[in-house]
Amino acid sequence: MPALRTPTLTLAGVPVRLHASLLLVVGLVAVTVVDRFALRFAAAMAAGLSVLVGVLLVSSVLVHELAHALEARHRGGTIGGIRLFALGGVTELGDHGRTPRSELAVAAVGPWASLVVASACGLGAATAEQWLGGDVGAAVGLVLGLTGWLNLGLVAFNLLPAAPLDGGRILHAVLWRASGDPGFASRSTGRLGQALAAVLVVLGVASAVVRPASGLAAVWSAVLGVVLWRAAAAEARRT
Ligand SMILES: [Zn+2]
Known part of the structure; x- marks a missing residue:
């Protein structure tokens, strides 16, 4: 499997290509969640925090794909790389040595990673609200809370x-x-x-x-x- 041409970055030896259309995802997420922030924060702050949720969601998808790639490599498979674009992420995997067992492991580790990210976000949100308090606690709590829920949605959709x-x-x-x-x-x-x-x-x-x-x-x-x-x-x- 040839490696991706002109990767944007390399993570743990895996080439990653980020497509410009990801900005569309960030925008779509921001527009969807901005009302939640507008209830408490001024317009500019609400917009900034909404964009942050979009960026964190894209980063979460990257973690999900990286889990697939690393598990495949761990099992001796070849990896072309990861592409992230407006409609999600794709990890390009070679077919060599595929068995039902290795296919199951490589497929399941992605949703599992997203579930771990969702749990960490939920824990972080609860901790921030409790320990930071005030506007900072509310902002961090809401950003992490929404990112956690979006990751849960990602898990549910991906497991169809x-x-x-x-x-x-x-x-x-x-x-x-x-x-x-x-x-x-x-x-x-x-x-x-x-x-x-x-x-x-x-x-x-x-x-x-x-x-x-x-x-x-x-x-x-x-x-x-x-x-x-x-x-x-x-x-x-x-x-
Ligand atoms: Zn996946």
């Missing part, structure tokens, strides 16, 4: 049993182990991925029609659906 999500890879490993046929496992999780993608597109279009104010989030959901559909269809065709 559909390709190419982690839940889909976990199900793939289980079906592969049970049937002895990786092609059957790929077709099954690929079809589930296509069904999930269709739901996301329908939800995106429906929310844009019903609630035009949800514009950006609706478009994001629809585009994510289209990208997932393509990945799931490729998975379904694998033999």
Whole structure:
């Protein structure tokens, strides 16, 4: 597996490419959470703290992908690198020596890492509110609290049993182990991925029609659906 060209940075020997479209994610998260800060802080402060939540979420996705990459490398796999872009993160892994067991471990470690990040954020939020108090405690508590909840959302979405999500890879490993046929496992999780993608597109279009104010989030959901559909269809065709 060739390494990424022109990585933005290298973490623990893993090349990481950050795409400019991540700014869109930061903006989308900031717009979504800014009301929570506006209740207590002045507009500029509220905006700054909202952007910080967006940056922390992108960093959390990086931790998630890094967990996949390091586990794969630990198991003797080759890693191309990590790409982070507007629709999430992708860790490029080589196929060598894959077994149901190693596939399961590499897939499960990502959501596990996100769960650890969410717990640390929750603990940090509670500690900040208790020990710092005042505006600083409220700001740190709210930033970490929201980041923790967003990470929990990430875990829940990622565990949906559909390709190419982690839940889909976990199900793939289980079906592969049970049937002895990786092609059957790929077709099954690929079809589930296509069904999930269709739901996301329908939800995106429906929310844009019903609630035009949800514009950006609706478009994001629809585009994510289209990208997932393509990945799931490729998975379904694998033999
Ligand atoms: Zn993952």
